[in-house]
Amino acid sequence: MTILVTGGAGYIGSHTCLALLEQGYDVVAVDNFCNSSPESLRRVEELTGKKVPLYELDVRDEAALKAVFARHDISCVIHFAGLKAVGESVQLPLNYYENNLLSTMTLLRVMDGAGVKNIIFSSSATVYSTENTMPLTETGRLGCSNPYGWTKFMCEEIITDWVKAKADWSAVLLRYFNPVGAHPSGRMGEAPNGIPNNLMPFITQTACGVRKELVIFGDDYPTPDGTCVRDYIHVMDLAEGHVAAIEYAAKHKGTEVFNLGTGTGYSVLDMVKAFEEVNHLSLPHRIGPRRAGDIAQCYANPSKSRELLHWTAKRTLKDMCADAWHWQQQNPRGYDA
Numbered sequence: 001m002t003i004l005v006t007g008g009a010g011y012i013g014s015h016t017c018l019a020l021l022e023q024g025y026d027v028v029a030v031d032n033f034c035n036s037s038p039e040s041l042r043r044v045e046e047l048t049g050k051k052v053p054l055y056e057l058d059v060r061d062e063a064a065l066k067a068v069f070a071r072h073d074i075s076c077v078i079h080f081a082g083l084k085a086v087g088e089s090v091q092l093p094l095n096y097y098e099n100n101l102l103s104t105m106t107l108l109r110v111m112d113g114a115g116v117k118n119i120i121f122s123s124s125a126t127v128y129s130t131e132n133t134m135p136l137t138e139t140g141r142l143g144c145s146n147p148y149g150w151t152k153f154m155c156e157e158i159i160t161d162w163v164k165a166k167a168d169w170s171a172v173l174l175r176y177f178n179p180v181g182a183h184p185s186g187r188m189g190e191a192p193n194g195i196p197n198n199l200m201p202f203i204t205q206t207a208c209g210v211r212k213e214l215v216i217f218g219d220d221y222p223t224p225d226g227t228c229v230r231d232y233i234h235v236m237d238l239a240e241g242h243v244a245a246i247e248y249a250a251k252h253k254g255t256e257v258f259n260l261g262t263g264t265g266y267s268v269l270d271m272v273k274a275f276e277e278v279n280h281l282s283l284p285h286r287i288g289p290r291r292a293g294d295i296a297q298c299y300a301n302p303s304k305s306r307e308l309l310h311w312t313a314k315r316t317l318k319d320m321c322a323d324a325w326h327w328q329q330q331n332p333r334g335y336d337a
């Protein structure tokens, strides 16, 4: 069974390609490398001993995408391709709407033409309104505070409407919480361009001296230690969640939405402490002002995924910290080195 992975060279996409190959699926990847490098998939091949046909294309390029569907017997698509930086989406909203919405619509049309009816979509916990109480269930109120979030919300709507119109399609919308960590080999991990926005790559770059210190964005939130609480999930657990979603889509019609999180929230200070303890180092850090747009707490109720996908996150906070650090140490410049 062949799975087409859009955005397959990216952080979550590359780890998912590896998990799919390990479970016996064949994988074809497409990516325009606007935020990644083909080296990630070369390493997937190195680790698995299997080939991943990789096409450099923009998912909005209908003709190029059609050609890939014509060459391979694809059963299901996992759609990771998209722009994902919240702050950048506020500065460049049209880039986000154009890229994320048009790529999704083009993909659905090409899938339709090729007779491929199963899609797994990368959504985000950011689609939940800040008015919900924690933990978040899939029926929580929706609403976003930035263009990136709205693109995920709108893609969920587009896919849901499309699947309603096509009685024999299956769509699984996966709302990720905070993916962190890396493959335990140290050969694959997160390689953000420029200064990282996200906590874990900022921590690892600070630990190896690329950044001077971590600034913790606020310690006056209504949380146990005053710093924000998030549901950090190991990227390999997330990758395995996609394998479970493919199996679910193969057996069900219609659209279903799932949280992919652990159900446990950790504060920024918890993360700093765990990283220091697990890796036997001291991380320069100080408290700074709050970051605009952050919410105090965000964590999942993952029971629907456990019951229907038969998936649950297995890796611990210790694994997340150890694997992220292992990757950073082996690859201080990401895939470029």
Ligand code: NAD
Pocket: 006, 007, 008, 009, 010, 011, 012, 013, 030, 031, 032, 033, 034, 035, 036, 037, 057, 058, 059, 060, 079, 080, 081, 082, 083, 084, 099, 103, 122, 123, 124, 125, 176, 177, 178, 179
């Ligand atoms: P990433 O940037 O590492 O991967 C996205 C990949 O898509 C990149 O390789 C990029 O080059 C490619 N891409 C972007 N637009 C494209 C286009 N039009 N055509 C072809 N390729 C294109 O990001 P990631 O962290 O692996 O995230 C994967 C998906 O999961 C994204 O859709 C993201 O919005 C979503 N998501 C990520 C997080 C997170 O914290 N990492 C959280 C929730 C949801």
Ligand code: UFG
Pocket: 084, 086, 124, 125, 126, 176, 177, 178, 197, 198, 199, 200, 202, 214, 215, 216, 217, 218, 227, 228, 229, 230, 268, 291, 294, 298
């Ligand atoms: N943080 C710091 N210092 C930093 C970076 C982050 O204190 O240098 C804090 C943030 O204030 C926040 C926490 O660490 O409290 C996590 O921040 P991230 O930027 O790593 O993650 P977010 O929860 O803000 O957002 C992430 C993704 C979104 C996605 C969301 C889903 O960036 O795309 O998770 O829950 F939508």
